[in-house]
Structures are given as C-alpha cells and as structure tokens.
Amino acid sequence: MHTYATALARSGVSVPDHLVADAVVPILDGPQAQGDLMIVPVDAPPRGLAWETVPDAGIQVIYGEATGNTHWLHRGLDSPSVRWVFDRHGVRLGYLEVAPDNSALLIHTDEHGANGIGPGYYAIHRKRAQDVRLTRPGAEYLVAD
Amino acid sequence: MADWVRRCHATGPLTESARAGVEAAIRTCYAAAGLPWPDTVVWVPSPQVGAAAAPLAALHWAPQSSRWRRRSRRHEAAIADTAVRIFAACAGPVHNAVMGRLDARSHAETAAGLSPLDRLRTAMYRPLPPAAGPGLTRSVTGAVRSATGQAPPAETVAPVRGFSGYQKSSDTPHCEWWLRHGGLDAVDEWRHRFQAWIGTWPVEWWAHPRFVMVSEPPAEMHLETLPDGGLRLHRDDGPALSWIDGESAAFWHGVEVPLDLITEGWPVERIHAEHNSEVQRAAIERMGWFEYLTRAGLELVARCPDPGNPPHELALYEDPEGRIGDSRILVMINGSPDRDGAPMRYAEPVPAFLGDPVEAAAWQYDIPADTYRHLARRT
Numbered sequence: 001m002h003t004y005a006t007a008l009a010r011s012g013v014s015v016p017d018h019l020v021a022d023a024v025v026p027i028l029d030g031p032q033a034q035g036d037l038m039i040v041p042v043d044a045p046p047r048g049l050a051w052e053t054v055p056d057a058g059i060q061v062i063y064g065e066a067t068g069n070t071h072w073l074h075r076g077l078d079s080p081s082v083r084w085v086f087d088r089h090g091v092r093l094g095y096l097e098v099a100p101d102n103s104a105l106l107i108h109t110d111e112h113g114a115n116g117i118g119p120g121y122y123a124i125h126r127k128r129a130q131d132v133r134l135t136r137p138g139a140e141y142l143v144a145d
Numbered sequence: 146m147a148d149w150v151r152r153c154h155a156t157g158p159l160t161e162s163a164r165a166g167v168e169a170a171i172r173t174c175y176a177a178a179g180l181p182w183p184d185t186v187v188w189v190p191s192p193q194v195g196a197a198a199a200p201l202a203a204l205h206w207a208p209q210s211s212r213w214r215r216r217s218r219r220h221e222a223a224i225a226d227t228a229v230r231i232f233a234a235c236a237g238p239v240h241n242a243v244m245g246r247l248d249a250r251s252h253a254e255t256a257a258g259l260s261p262l263d264r265l266r267t268a269m270y271r272p273l274p275p276a277a278g279p280g281l282t283r284s285v286t287g288a289v290r291s292a293t294g295q296a297p298p299a300e301t302v303a304p305v306r307g308f309s310g311y312q313k314s315s316d317t318p319h320c321e322w323w324l325r326h327g328g329l330d331a332v333d334e335w336r337h338r339f340q341a342w343i344g345t346w347p348v349e350w351w352a353h354p355r356f357v358m359v360s361e362p363p364a365e366m367h368l369e370t371l372p373d374g375g376l377r378l379h380r381d382d383g384p385a386l387s388w389i390d391g392e393s394a395a396f397w398h399g400v401e402v403p404l405d406l407i408t409e410g411w412p413v414e415r416i417h418a419e420h421n422s423e424v425q426r427a428a429i430e431r432m433g434w435f436e437y438l439t440r441a442g443l444e445l446v447a448r449c450p451d452p453g454n455p456p457h458e459l460a461l462y463e464d465p466e467g468r469i470g471d472s473r474i475l476v477m478i479n480g481s482p483d484r485d486g487a488p489m490r491y492a493e494p495v496p497a498f499l500g501d502p503v504e505a506a507a508w509q510y511d512i513p514a515d516t517y518r519h520l521a522r523r524t
Contacts, residue, residue, distance in 0.1 A: 030521035031516050034480075115524055125512065128510075130493075
C-alpha cells in the first residue's frame, strides 16, 4: 500500500507541507483526474503501438519543470508489468497498460498529489479550453496549470 | 538548435568584437548583392529608435524630399529594395535550393525533427510603432544625424511611425539545418553568403544604399518554457524585453501587450474597450477568469456537484451581453488545496453550446459526460 509520502519518494521529492503525508493512495480502476490530466479507462488501445515498460525512473507524461507542471508515471509496489506508449492525438497523450495484480502511480510533483491506478487499459488526456479570441471562433488551446 | 536559440535570444550590449562581427557580416551581404558599401554604420540603442530613424534618414537621401515624396513613401522603398536585393543574393538561392529539393514526403519525415526550430518564431520580436518620448526623439535625431550628417526637421521626428527591419523567416533555420545535414553540394557556392546572412540574426538592421542602421539586441529578455520545450516571451511583473535606452516591450505568454496591462492590470471597462482580441484575452487571464466573471457581472447558467471531487461544485456562467463571443465560463475547484490550504479555483472558457456543467467539464478532457459522471477521484 502506498501513502502519499512513499509514492512521491519515487519521484525523488518530498511531500509539500500542506498535504497529508501518510494519506493512503487508493488504487482505482475508474476514471480519475489529476489537475489538468484525466486517466480514462478504455476497452482496448489500438494495435501496433510501440509499448515500453515503465522504467524505474518513471516517465514524465508531461514535461514542464519550469512551470511546476510535471506529472510522472511510475510502476506501483510489486508491479513489474506496467507499460506506456506516447500516442498524441488531440488532447490524448498516450496509453497505459496495467497487467493483472499490478498497479501504476501518477504523481504530480507539486500540488496535485498522487493517483493509484489498478489493472486495465487507460488513455491519459490533457485538458483543453475554448479559445475566446473572436477572430478564431471555436478554436481550442491546451491548459497547463 | 542551441546556435539558433543563441542567435534569436542574444542580449546586449554587444562587445566591440561582436559588433565588428555583425558589421563584417553585413558588409559581406552588401558585396554579395553587388551593392557598394555605404561606409556609414550607425548603431542605435533599440529597434524602436531604428524603426523611427531609418526612414527619416532615407527621406534625407531621397531625391527632392518634398511633401509629396514623403507621402509616397518612396524613401522607405529604398530601404525595402536594398533589403530585397540582399535577401535575394544571400538567402534566396539557399532557400530555393533547399525547398526545391525537398518533396512533400521528406518534409513530413523531417517535420518532427525540425519542429523545435519552429518554436523559435514564437520568441522573435518585431518592433511596433513606439511612443515618442523625449528620450526617444533625442536618440532618433542623433541617429539620423549620424547617417546623413544633418538632423531631421523637428516636426518629422514626432510622432514617429514604426518601420521594422528584416522579417526573419523561420525558413532560414530550416535551410541552415539542411545545409549542414542534407548534403546539398549544389549550393556550396552560396554557403559563405548564407553564413553572413545568418550572422546578422542577433540584431535588427536597416539597409540603405547610403547607410546601414543597426540596433542593439535587448539588454534583458524574459522567456518562459512551454511544456513541449518551446520558448515564448513572457513576464508577469514588468516588460519582457528592455533595451539599454529604456525602451521596452511587454509580453503576456507570447502576446505583445501594453505595459500597464502587466504592471497594473486592466479594469473590466478597459478590457471591453480593447479591440485586439488577443490583448483582450491576455488582460482577462492577467486578472484571472474567476475574478473577471465576478467583476463583469456574468450570470450563472447552472451548478451541480463535481463528481469524484466532494464537497466541491462545478458552475457554468454566461455573459448575457455576449462580450466573450461563443463561450461560457466553467468554474471548477482543484482536488488538492494550494500551498496556503485554500481551495484552488479555476475558471476556463468552454463552448457556449454546453449547458450542463458536467458536460462542459467532460468536454475539457474530451471524454463522454457519462465517463466524467463516474469520476472516481480528483487530486
């Protein structure tokens, strides 16, 4: 079982003072949100993707240390079989596969804490907003908090 | 890539040897274009000064600088013609050779590898018409005197109209990459000229048959790094660019804005009076959408519990006066508090066809509303 502190230790960061360090990170298999990211269960990702096993160092799903907006993907406890593939399209960043009896962790190094992810297939989506520039009605832009 | 970041983001003041390097590069450009070297190089402290002084100096050299000729802008054409001849001699052949040899397929294949170069464009700056302060008038007068031996008539100096130097095309970094890696032997003879051309990139310059005016790069430059690694001019507590003569330019996430929008923030009335919608949006973002919808008197369309995020709610607002176009504003609260322990509230625009706050939240992540309704947890 991961607590927030043990989860964040995976990314080499300590718990921000304002969050509860020993809060248990629940492992869930439904849709979960982490700030501007959404973990969405999918039936099956498309075939032919170049999957990679999530390395010990984790994967930066969103890179942006300058903005503090860094979401890390890690394997959970006793979870050798967690795979990820970047497959960007629209708001989608890529797909996640968590094998039976395995778990994954999505960790935000600043304000959003950690989410535990149970067995299954998922897509991770970013968040968008309506672009209100009147010259380009209906356009969209991606949100980075 | 690193070379281009350095070229596009050079800061001043330049050392004597850097200035000499730029002057030598410009001289090579003149020679390549078959133009006699004017022997008069005027350094100005900022592109605002150059943008005002270069056309005035050109006006001095225009045959019969009568009122009619001034209106006809033919003196500015002398600068534009020189620029075109230099571009055609130094950069044009390489651009044509590179672009001509790339078919659509290799374009697509290399687009991913070269795309970082495209991001440079977001951090480039083209001077806008400056406000004519007394300091600027003095600098412009001095620069024109250096270029022509004569001060311009006082009434022509203020108000000044902006006139930017070369437009730096993002094709140039692409072409340079192909020259290095593409094995384009056929364009070897142009390599020297092209190197001279890109040697002028750290500065703004105005080429004329009788003089060259060159501006110092900014003394200070504030950039933000985007999540994809790109760079963009941005500063939230002052001008993002400032030059040694005190000229400055303010940017909000890459959009050039009036300085008081950054330093003081605009009231709602000023935001609504703004005609440029990019600037308008920057002003709203500077204020924060939540603050904006309160102050602008937006009306609640609907509210409901935020699934997976108790005890917080989602709320959807609209502007009955239609000032925000085809948008509504969705307010949501973060699953985790901020560092002060306060709930973090976000207000973001969504399309106006959305009437249900849950549908609006689902639209933001591009998932079905039903999936959002079953949100297990939000952090």
